[in-house]
Amino acid sequence: MRTTIVAGNWKMNLTQADALTLGRAIAEGAPTRGVTAIVAPVALHISALSEALASSPVLLASQNAHWAESGAYTGELAAPMLRELGVRYAILGHSERRQYFGEDDEGVNRKTRALLAQGLHPIVCFGESLEEREGGRTRDKVEFQVRAALSGLSADEARRVILAYEPIWAIGTGKTASPQQAQEVHAFLREVLEDRFDRESAQAIPILYGGSVKPSNFAELLSQPDIDGGLVGGASLKAESYLELCQIAVQQAAAG
Secondary structure, three states: OOEEEEEEOOOOOHHHHHHHHHHHHHHHHOOOOOOEEEEEEHHHHHHHHHOOOOOOOOEEEEEOOOOOOOOOOOOOOOHHHHOOOOEEEEEEOOOHHHHOOOOOOHHHHHHHHHHHOOOOOEEEEEOEEEEEEHHOOOHHHHHHHHHHHHHOOHHHHHHOOEEEOOOHHHHOOOOOOHHHHHHHHHHHHHHHHHHHOOOOHHHHHHEEEEOOOHHHHHHHOOOOOOOEEEEOOOOOOOOHHHHHHHHHHHHHHHHH
16 A cells, blocks of 8 residues: 655755754654655755654655756755765656756656666655646646656666656645545546556556645545655645644554
8 A cells, every 4th residue: 555645845945944943843743654744845955854854753755856967057956965964756847847957758757767876765746737737638748747757767676766746737736636636636646657658557546736735635636546645845834734644644554
């Protein structure tokens, strides 16, 4: 059975002092079972958070990574550097990275393969714009992005990837895809994964939902059979709401 994941993307927020305060509060209250709790601070704070979270069940992610192990890539982060600091995951292909920094599907694939080679888990983001949804192109868009991100991977490698469906029109807008809309896309992606790999792999790969996830809508999202957790923005910046999401995940898991 896939474990529910609550991955907090802190984006470009918090001073180091505030990040440590938040991280420690989350670590103190995080469940030890029933959910995989992940936080992704800005790169400057990873080292400090790594130490603060070392004895807790909370795991660290980076908000980005580069495909090269080293080199003349000013401002970038290499997977070996992240691994050295205890980072286990890295968010790739977030819509903000695609929109503001020109990241494309080929680059996401290169980064995915680089992370896997270093024993890290990519959290690969994808999703459609409002124009694409209204034009009936949601399935075409997400299938293309997922196939491109996983290109060249074996089934064993793909099982170490976490997918995150983020409809662009729902990120930071307060709008959320209905649980039924999200489930429809997630279920379709299971079909894509089965076609690309095999049924066992398709059922093993976690698919998160991201887009204005909060405690008031999380339980209903998790009640859908193919939604395995959330990639959370604003609600992860407060310990109370992040921990509430984790408790909802635990309760859902206990309910079967």
